[in-house]
Amino acid sequence: MFRLNRSAGRTPFLAAPFPSLAPPRTRNSRLKAHLGATLWAGLALLLPCSFDAEAKEQPTLSVLVTIDVETSSGCTKAEGCFPPPISDRILGEHEGVFYGTPLIMDLLEKRDMRGTFFVNAYLDSFYKEDEIRAVVEEIVQRGHSVQFHAHEEFRCFRYCKEEDAACRKSCLKNDSYLGGNSLDKQLKILEEGARNIERWSGTYPVAFRGGSWDADRVTLDALRILGIPLEFSLSGFEHKLADQFPVNRVTAQDGITEVPVYLYRQSTPFKFKPRYWDIESGTFLEHKALLQEALDSGLKTAVLVMHSFSFCRRDLGCPNQTNIDRFDRLLAFIDAHPMMQTITTDQFLSQYRQAPEKFEGSGYVPSASYFLVVYRSFVQFGESWKHATFICAHVFAVLIILVAIAYLVRRVYLK
Ligand SMILES: [Zn+2]
Numbered sequence: 165m166f167r168l169n170r171s172a173g174r175t176p177f178l179a180a181p182f183p184s185l186a187p188p189r190t191r192n193s194r195l196k197a198h199l200g201a202t203l204w205a206g207l208a209l210l211l212p213c214s215f216d217a218e219a220k221e222q223p224t225l226s227v228l229v230t231i232d233v234e235t236s237s238g239c240t241k242a243e244g245c246f247p248p249p250i251s252d253r254i255l256g257e258h259e260g261v262f263y264g265t266p267l268i269m270d271l272l273e274k275r276d277m278r279g280t281f282f283v284n285a286y287l288d289s290f291y292k293e294d295e296i297r298a299v300v301e302e303i304v305q306r307g308h309s310v311q312f313h314a315h316e317e318f319r320c321f322r323y324c325k326e327e328d329a330a331c332r333k334s335c336l337k338n339d340s341y342l343g344g345n346s347l348d349k350q351l352k353i354l355e356e357g358a359r360n361i362e363r364w365s366g367t368y369p370v371a372f373r374g375g376s377w378d379a380d381r382v383t384l385d386a387l388r389i390l391g392i393p394l395e396f397s398l399s400g401f402e403h404k405l406a407d408q409f410p411v412n413r414v415t416a417q418d419g420i421t422e423v424p425v426y427l428y429r430q431s432t433p434f435k436f437k438p439r440y441w442d443i444e445s446g447t448f449l450e451h452k453a454l455l456q457e458a459l460d461s462g463l464k465t466a467v468l469v470m471h472s473f474s475f476c477r478r479d480l481g482c483p484n485q486t487n488i489d490r491f492d493r494l495l496a497f498i499d500a501h502p503m504m505q506t507i508t509t510d511q512f513l514s515q516y517r518q519a520p521e522k523f524e525g526s527g528y529v530p531s532a533s534y535f536l537v538v539y540r541s542f543v544q545f546g547e548s549w550k551h552a553t554f555i556c557a558h559v560f561a562v563l564i565i566l567v568a569i570a571y572l573v574r575r576v577y578l579k
Contacts, residue, residue: 223505225459226523227498228423228512229279230396231268231470232313232373233299235287245326247318250287250295254472258482263475265299269306271492275499277506279470282313282373282396283364285357289321293364300364309508310365312392315375316340316353343380343404350386358390371423371509373397380404388419394509396467398424399440413527414465416520423512426466428454431534438529442469448493450532455494457530459503464525465512468494 235253239245251257256264265281272279281303287296303310317332319340324331342350354372362368371394372379372387379397384405387395398405409415409422416422429436439445441454458466474491476482498504507515516523 223503224464225455225504226465226512227455227504227506228465228467228509229272229277229470229506230373230467230509231265231279231281231472231474232284233265233281233303233472234284234313234315234375237315237317239329239332245321245329245332247290247326250291250299253476254299256473256476256482258476261483263482263484263488264472265303267475267488268470268472268491269303269308271488271495272308272506273306275495277495277499278308278508279506280309280311280371280509281472282311282371283361284313284315284318284375285360286314286316286318288360289318290326297364304365304367309371309510310361310367310369311371311373311394311396311509312357312361312369313373313375314342314354314357314378316342316357317375319353319356341378342374342383343378345382347382347385350382351389354383354386354390354392358392370394370513371396377403381408384408384418384420393419393421394513395420395422396425396509398422399469400427400438410527412463412529413525414516414520414523421516423465423467423509425469426454426458426463427529428457429529429531431531436531439532440469441466443491443494444470444474444487446490446532448490448497451490451494452497454530454532455497455501455504461528461530462526463528465523 233254235247235250237245237247254264255262255266268279283296283300283303300310317336317340320332320335323335339349340353342353345353358369369392372383372392373396374383377397377399379395381404383397384395387393395405397403398409398411400406401411405422409417409424411424411427414421414423426441427438428441430439441451443451446454455466470491475484475488477484495506498506512523
């Protein structure tokens, strides 16, 4: 099976216990956390977003805004592979306006913030190098960090015609993959990618994120040999690195520091579903509540996931104003909060080497409140059948309860 960049990275995680460094959670403590999250959600709706920015002297929560810069390989069995142009999924060009990396940088820079752009290091297998270099150079010149993202499946375009799906399938199976591959092969693939990033950005990368989060223990060995100290692929309880590193806690081991994506549990009617922090999902109130919970529970580092196409929809194109507004409000919230700051991977690395305890944190995995999940479906009712079904099911359940109450009242009082 070919991996599609977006969908493959969004596999839902299954809930599984992990030996977190946070205090063990009993059923009662979990219920309390749930109630706490719900209470905070209610307050978040009532309270205006205002803090004294002057008081930002000792921020305790560092937020890394990370943007995966990539196009989809767009493969189907029937049609082969036709990646869209760079101007589409990376620059987000629509009617002369750029809603991709340029707008993401504009919004960050508006508040004197900078992000980390994880660029697919194998784009040169399909696109002209001058075109890639122009994108990367702009990011660097504007003061952002460029790091190493590996969609190594793109390497197959060197050997296969884009319409030849069978050739690509064979290439992916036999050669161009990381997780599960030998150290020699991973080293070859990763060194090639690291050198590409160095050539395009002018700086050898210090951080790595696997395409579709793909990375295993052997990848760590290869990164160590290649001198890339930061790993950003751990994104859930089921990840291949989750038995080696805790989620939600920056942890160093044998020369590699794992910086996990911020993970939380989302309440559903029957269970908590693990999700990672992505600008494309949730409402602003959910993001705000998650950040406050991170702060309250002793997390020190929170990694936000974005893509170069986060402000465009696959079906409707650019712009996706809802996502743009959500990101802008999130940055405003962090900017105004006295205990939060945004940093890039370069800043993170130099500060972490000085004082690792400032970034390690509790490893706690917070729970997003059920109330906010319902609220999200309510405000996004018309955007997908899932939201509409979720709300309709709740309305139906409330009606059933009301009818049942009315029936009981009638039986008791109107005998
Ligand atoms: Zn990716």
